[in-house]
Amino acid sequence: MKNSKINPPSDKMPIVRIAPVCNGKIYVVPRRPDGVKTPRLDLPIEERVEHFSPNSEKSIRKIKEKYHLHLHTSATPRFSVQYKSEAHNGSTVYLYILPLKSEDEIHFHEGEFVSSEDIAENATLYSKNLQKEGDLLGMAAELWEEFYE
Numbered sequence: 621m622k623n624s625k626i627n628p629p630s631d632k633m634p635i636v637r638i639a640p641v642c643n644g645k646i647y648v649v650p651r652r653p654d655g656v657k658t659p660r661l662d663l664p665i666e667e668r669v670e671h672f673s674p675n676s677e678k679s680i681r682k683i684k685e686k687y688h689l690h691l692h693t694s695a696t697p698r699f700s701v702q703y704k705s706e707a708h709n710g711s712t713v714y715l716y717i718l719p720l721k722s723e724d725e726i727h728f729h730e731g732e733f734v735s736s737e738d739i740a741e742n743a744t745l746y747s748k749n750l751q752k753e754g755d756l757l758g759m760a761a762e763l764w765e766e767f768y769e
Contacts, residue, residue: 634672634712635705636683637749638665638697641761642720645733651747662747664690664728665718674699674714684718693718693725701756707748715753719764736761 640647640663650659667683680697697716705713720726723733736758739746746754 632709632711633668633670634714635708636665636667636669636672636680636714636716637663637753638680638683638716638718639663639700639753639757639760640665640691640718640720640726641757641764642723642725642733644761644764645735646739646757646761647720647726647728647731647733648746648750649728649731660747660750661734661745662750664726664731668711672714674702680716690728691718691726693720695719695721695725700760701753703752705749705752713749715756717757717760717764 647664648661649664651662652659665683665687667686669679669683672679677696680699684691684697695718697718700715700717702712702714705711736754739750739754739758743751750757
């Protein structure tokens with residue numbers, strides 16, 4: 621099938637990123653972007669999606685379900701922001717926040733919680749997208765308890 625706006629090439633498909641937050645911190649894991657030898661810390665959940673709407677709860681639930689072995693929460697990711705990613709050839713990124721009640725609700729190999737200050741102070745350790753998202757995620761992490769009220 622030819623590439624078009626209906627069926628974009630895979631490197632131009634929208635990307636959904638889900639940021640788990642708890643206790644004022646953001647959960648990250650080491651990931652190796654294409655062409656990079658040294659792993660960078662990044663969000664644990666990132667999926668390319670062929671057709672996506674930020675208002676589609678069904679789509680976001682499907683993505684969350686894919687990671688059910690790592691997530692032990694009933695919380696639903698909440699849409700935060702949409703932007704164009706230079707790190708992904710101009711693809712549209714949909715960033716979601718996943719508020720966790722406790723840090724025990726998530727576990728990925730080598731995962732850890734970090735602050736937005738950690739990201740800003742040690743930028744070379746983090747992915748380009750996470751550097752761009754850092755301040756926004758820091759604010760969301762600080763307000764994480766309000767997602768439950």
